[in-house]
Amino acid sequence: MQKITCSAPGKIYLFGEHAVVYGESAICCAVDLRTQVQACLSDTVQISSVLGDTGIDHDRYPYVSSVVEKMSEITDIKGIKLCIKSDIPVGSGLGSSAAVTIATIQALNLLFECGLGAEDIATLGHSIEKKIQGVASSTDTYVSTMGGVVMVPLKKKLHIIDCGIVIGNTGKFSSTRQLVSNVAQLKKNYPKIIDPILSTIGRISLTGEKMVAKKEYESIGVLMNINQGLLDAIGVSSPELADLIYAARNAGAYSAKITGAGGGGCMVALTPLSEAEQVASAITRVGGKAIITKVTEHGVRVEH
Ligand SMILES: Nc1ncnc2c1ncn2[C@@H]1O[C@H](COP(=O)(O)OP(=O)(O)OP(=O)(O)O)[C@@H](O)[C@H]1O
Ligand SMILES: C[C@@](O)(CCO)CC(=O)[O-]
Ligand SMILES: [Mg+2]
Numbered sequence: 001m002q003k004i005t006c007s008a009p010g011k012i013y014l015f016g017e018h019a020v021v022y023g024e025s026a027i028c029c030a031v032d033l034r035t036q037v038q039a040c041l042s043d044t045v046q047i048s049s050v051l052g053d054t055g056i057d058h059d060r061y062p063y064v065s066s067v068v069e070k071m072s073e074i075t076d077i078k079g080i081k082l083c084i085k086s087d088i089p090v091g092s093g094l095g096s097s098a099a100v101t102i103a104t105i106q107a108l109n110l111l112f113e114c115g116l117g118a119e120d121i122a123t124l125g126h127s128i129e130k131k132i133q134g135v136a137s138s139t140d141t142y143v144s145t146m147g148g149v150v151m152v153p154l155k156k157k158l159h160i161i162d163c164g165i166v167i168g169n170t171g172k173f174s175s176t177r178q179l180v181s182n183v184a185q186l187k188k189n190y191p192k193i194i195d196p197i198l199s200t201i202g203r204i205s206l207t208g209e210k211m212v213a214k215k216e217y218e219s220i221g222v223l224m225n226i227n228q229g230l231l232d233a234i235g236v237s238s239p240e241l242a243d244l245i246y247a248a249r250n251a252g253a254y255s256a257k258i259t260g261a262g263g264g265g266c267m268v269a270l271t272p273l274s275e276a277e278q279v280a281s282a283i284t285r286v287g288g289k290a291i292i293t294k295v296t297e298h299g300v301r302v303e304h
Helices: 061-072 094-113 117-132 139-146 178-187 189-213 216-234 239-250 271-283
Strands: 004-017 026-041 045-049 050-052 082-087 151-153 156-158 162-170 255-258 268-273 289-293
Touching: 004 094, 004 139, 004 189, 004 216, 004 268, 026 094, 026 139, 026 162, 026 189, 026 289, 045 061, 050 216, 061 082, 061 117, 061 151, 061 156, 061 216, 082 094, 094 117, 094 139, 117 139, 117 178, 151 189, 156 189, 162 239, 189 216, 216 239, 216 255, 216 268, 239 255, 239 268, 239 271, 268 271, 271 289
Parallel strands: 045 082
Antiparallel strands: 004 026, 026 082, 026 151, 045 050, 151 156, 162 268, 162 289, 255 268
């Protein structure tokens, strides 16, 4: 085989971002936004995307470059040309780093017949994110590998969410590493205040699991909105996110909250299927870029 193309999905959190970094439970959904990586045998290492054409470049392509170097420890990669295309907004809380990492791992895994299974891919992807971000839970890379709705750290597949899902992008770049570091500092300065907040977020996830199983979207929405209040308390919301969140709620969403690191990036709303367009319009009216999407069962996969 000379060439292969793999893709991996982005994700949204129902509950649990930031708390999951400290071992609390979270529920995360793979969504139908994908990053595609084509890998072709070559004489040199070439990485190409809208970010530009380079070789190994830890400034422009930290995740992809780290994957190539890590996979080179497993198999002999004399040269590889990687072409990346993506419909996942970058630095926006939708797991773009995890998706590009997982898709690149799987493309090289299959092209060089390394024999890595899904768990190996997710674990390797998590190690790459931790190496680059300093601190990272396994959530984003696990969900991007497996697809569907997943409770972490249990790594338990849950029922599919089949109500409307509307993402609102503030268009403000948010660095996961920076936001995670900010929460860590707050936790260090006020452990008796922040620790109970993080464990309450974990309890929200455990409570929400039963509602996901029963498709009780209004109850899920109540818990998501409480989770949002706690994310605000640990300092990861922003005026732009708040504008989109309240516009969505006022337009009939079951819920609206930050998804991912916060500080900018995206919020997510769960809506009745019939209200998705109306909620998307409300988000657009207050300056957000709305994306109507749905949960995907397809984790990392071969495209051709
Ligand atoms: N399509 C892509 N091609 C190359 N690199 C990408 C691509 N998408 C994301 N990245 C890398 O991932 C980085 C963004 O990762 P980061 O974790 O900060 O945000 P995110 O993954 O989009 O959001 P979150 O982690 O909160 O879900 C980019 O700066 C870039 O280095
Ligand atoms: C903020 C965080 O919980 C989610 C980022 O998408 C960080 C992580 O879990 O690695
Ligand atoms: Mg990321």
